[in-house]
Amino acid sequence: MGTMFRAAVIILFLSSILLQLVFSESNDGFVRIGLKKFKLDENNRIAARLTLQILGSKNDGGIVKLTNFMEKQYYGEISIGTPPQKFTVMFDTGSSKMWIPSSRRCYLSRWCFYARRSRTYIRNKYDARRSRTYKKNGTSAEIHYDSGSIAGRFSQDNVLVGGLTIKNQDFIEATKLSGSVFDFTKFDGILGLGFRELFDCGVVPVWYNMMNQGLIQNPVFSFWLNRNTKEEEGGELVFGGIDPKHHKGDHTYVPVTHKGYWQFDMNDVSINGQSIGVCKSGCSAIADSGTSLLSGPMTAITMINHEIGVTGGEVNHKCKSIVEEYGQTILKMLPREVAKKICSLIGLCPINGTKRMKKSNNRRTSISMCNTCEMIVVWMESQLVRNQTKNDIFNYVNKLCGSLPIPYQASDVDCSQISSMPIVSFLIGARNFTLSSKEYIWKIGEGADQECISGFLSIDVVSPPYKPFWIFGDIFMARYHTVFDFGKSIIGFTDAA
Structure with missing residues (x-):
């Protein structure tokens, strides 16, 4: 989702999927980057409550393989500079910038302390002095999130993603990270895949430079997120095309209605096939790979959480x-x-x-x-x-x-009632996209200590045309293979294989 509220969403989403990428080439014209899984232990329970591709042979595109950490966050590996320096990043369709921690200076902040003292937190920092291809930019940069901020300066260097080298890429060397959102994250930085209009400060995003430098033939990328946590492969992000083995049936495509986020219109929201009437004046949504939950306006989320038996909330x-x-x-x-x-x-x-x-x-x-x-x-x-x-x-x-959800805060449900919870569906284009309780409920822990959490979060985010929009994060994208077609300015969904 967008950078204005990215951090608040990241810190409240109950899952994190940390990705380590393994580069490989295949005979289908794609370059694949494999991701490894991280097991959740008690030391990672706080990290589990945090909320925030595919490149191939030259001119054909590629593939970045993803790692599944609790089905809620997906990360991958890139390299910067000559010789290459490796970093773990979030591939984020809800932002357009790329930033990496810098080794140059570290202003006083909790992040600086953690980075020095513990491997549990942000570890890898870009060192411009080690790279022969580094070029100074020097323009200052700052990004504000709801629960923190980063600051630093733009630099330029070669960036390697999935075997493709993007030359002279501008990115932010972050010298200051402040706020609770960064306290327990394990990723190094963020690589944005949103539209340039989301943050147009004269810097060309990585995805645009892939196209401009002729590294991919088709201006398309697609996400497959593997929901099976027992499998080694956590998913794939494919730049330049669509891998047919990762989806079933034809995609339903809808136009991008407002460039910035990958934003589209949604026609209806239903519970067990019965419309709840929240889209009579139209609903807007974005597909956001950097968000774990599925969030929406309080009016609708209150109704949905009531139907699935959420306990708690606040009396208004x-x-x-x-x-x-x-x-x-x-x-x-x-x-x-x-x-x-x-x-x-x-x-x-x-x-x-x-x-x-x-x-x-x-x-x-x-x-x-x-x-x-x-x-x-x-x-x-x-x-x-x-x-x-x-x-x-x-x-x-x-x-x-008497049970309004607290904004940005997930809600508990009774684990014993999951099997009787309703189907929630979203009408996009001409198709109803359904989510069952096994897809929208998160389970944390086992046995008597198991917690069950609603995947529906209340966030009233307003964007053109000035109405609250829905955020379809990993809960939705894990169920439905998602195609981001930049050339035609459309976005498509179909069943993931």
């Missing part, structure tokens, strides 16, 4: 008070009024962009009241279309008001 007294004061009015208005207008008509949201709202202490409170009201309207409408009684509707809404 504002939500309950709106139901108590306006619930009967909203219910009476729903059959005849457009749901989107109801909160404006009762004075909790602006009318036609004006500020005509009921008095409140501050603007934030007014916005919060408006958002909460609109959420309640969606919940009530979803029950009306199911022909629920008035009492059932109010009981349902009050339960949701």
Whole structure:
């Protein structure tokens, strides 16, 4: 996902897949990079709760093999400089920059301390003095995440990915990493595969230079993430094409609607085949290999987590008070009024962009009241279309008001109930893409100490056209082989093999 909120998502996602790449060439024209698995032990439990390809022979493209660490994060190996210096990176479709820790200077931060004291944390640092192909750039750079930041300067050197050498690639030498997001990660840096528009500061991303330098024939890359943690191979990222042995059936392609993230439109969200009514005004989503969970707006995630039996959450007294004061009015208005207008008509949201709202202490409170009201309207409408009684509707809404998910925080479920949990599906193009409980529930530990976690996370991220979007991370991409077609500006999904 995007760099503005990457760190917060990384730190809250309960899994991490650390990749070590092994380069190999095959007779199919691809270069493959194999990834090895890391076993999760008690020392890695904190790392397991953290949340953040394929290159081949010249002109044909290649393949980067991935390692599966708890089915939630995938990493690979690249090299920089002459002679090559190896680094483990996250191949991230939710960002466009590449950064690697620098050995030049280390400003005071927790990362500097950990890097010196322990191999458990970030280890490898780029040393420009050791590379004959290094070229100075010197432009300062800084990236802010929700839970941290990096800072440093751009440098230029040759970058080797999957056997392909990208010459004179600009990247950030990070001299400062601060924030809790980096405390327990095992990757060295990030290699972004998003659109240049996501961070256009005059630096050409690695993926663009692969195309510009003629290293791949087709401007396409595709992800296969292996969900079988018992197998050595954790997955593959293929640059320049699609490996047919990693998918079943034809892909469903949809247009990229806004360049930056790999963003597309989604038509509906259903539970056990019944629409929950959250996409009547349209839903937007991104495919993000750097995110472990599947996140969405609070309105929808609250409904989904309620249906799958999430325990806990927080009581929202504002939500309950709106139901108590306006619930009967909203219910009476729903059959005849457009749901989107109801909160404006009762004075909790602006009318036609004006500020005509009921008095409140501050603007934030007014916005919060408006958002909460609109959420309640969606919940009530979803029950009306199911022909629920008035009492059932109010009981349902009050339960949701009493169990709102905490943003960026995953929720527990009862492990014994997994087999009875519903199917959740997403209508993309003309196909419903389903996820079963075995695919959206994470299991941590074994026996009496086992924990089960919902893979649905509440994050209200707003992006053009100014509405919250969904983030389809590794939970979704492990189930569905994903194709990123840069040339046609489309993205495709089909069953992973």
